[in-house]
Amino acid sequence: MRVEFVRSAVSPSDFPTEGLPEVAVVGRSNVGKSRLLNQLAGIQKLAYVSKTPGRTQLINFFRVENSFYLVDLPGYGFARVPLKVRKRWEGLVTSYLFGRNEIRLVLLVIDIRREPMPNDLEVRDLLERSGASYTVVATKSDKLSHAALGRQRARLEETFGTEGKVPLITFSAVTRQGRKQLWSVIEKHVREARQTRKAQ
Numbered sequence: 001m002r003v004e005f006v007r008s009a010v011s012p013s014d015f016p017t018e019g020l021p022e023v024a025v026v027g028r029s030n031v032g033k034s035r036l037l038n039q040l041a042g043i044q045k046l047a048y049v050s051k052t053p054g055r056t057q058l059i060n061f062f063r064v065e066n067s068f069y070l071v072d073l074p075g076y077g078f079a080r081v082p083l084k085v086r087k088r089w090e091g092l093v094t095s096y097l098f099g100r101n102e103i104r105l106v107l108l109v110i111d112i113r114r115e116p117m118p119n120d121l122e123v124r125d126l127l128e129r130s131g132a133s134y135t136v137v138a139t140k141s142d143k144l145s146h147a148a149l150g151r152q153r154a155r156l157e158e159t160f161g162t163e164g165k166v167p168l169i170t171f172s173a174v175t176r177q178g179r180k181q182l183w184s185v186i187e188k189h190v191r192e193a194r195q196t197r198k199a200q
């Protein structure tokens, strides 16, 4: 699969203009977003780009097979972040989520072992208000036993109220659990985007 890093955006004027569908990924810092992106795309380059100093607070666009963009939104929840940086994050992410017609799906990445933090729930509320389709991806599933995984999954589904939406996906970059399911959800949303475009 061909995945190319296209650009980093500091503001909406930097967003790509081809109109390809977009699948965005957002999560707290250290949650496993980079490894998830790597695992999805099957290459190391993605994490490398996203982790480059100076790019962690930007929106990074990766084109997949000339078919859609994987959009790496900046992480949140860094310890002791100055208010200015927090506001910049909010401004950039809000302008993306609320202003971008190309969004087909947003993956909200959380750590399956942890209770969601207030900022995870704030991002969930932002997604709800933006009207974007989104699904919660709970990573690091390899860290829990089968029974604990089931329990935690049920709790998270309750907290995030995923009933009637795309179901929560459990994922592990180590065992690759959830990779196929995640791909099929992504492909479904990208395919729907293509069909809508053809019909117009």
Ligand code: GDP
Residues within 6 Å of the ligand: 027, 028, 029, 030, 031, 032, 033, 034, 035, 036, 075, 139, 140, 141, 142, 143, 171, 172, 173, 174
């Ligand atoms: P990011 O800051 O959200 O991009 O997080 P990273 O992808 O860099 O991951 C943060 C840490 O969690 C690293 O030490 C990863 O190796 C580890 N990690 C990420 N995903 C998984 C996973 O699925 N299983 C396990 N066991 N560790 C993971």
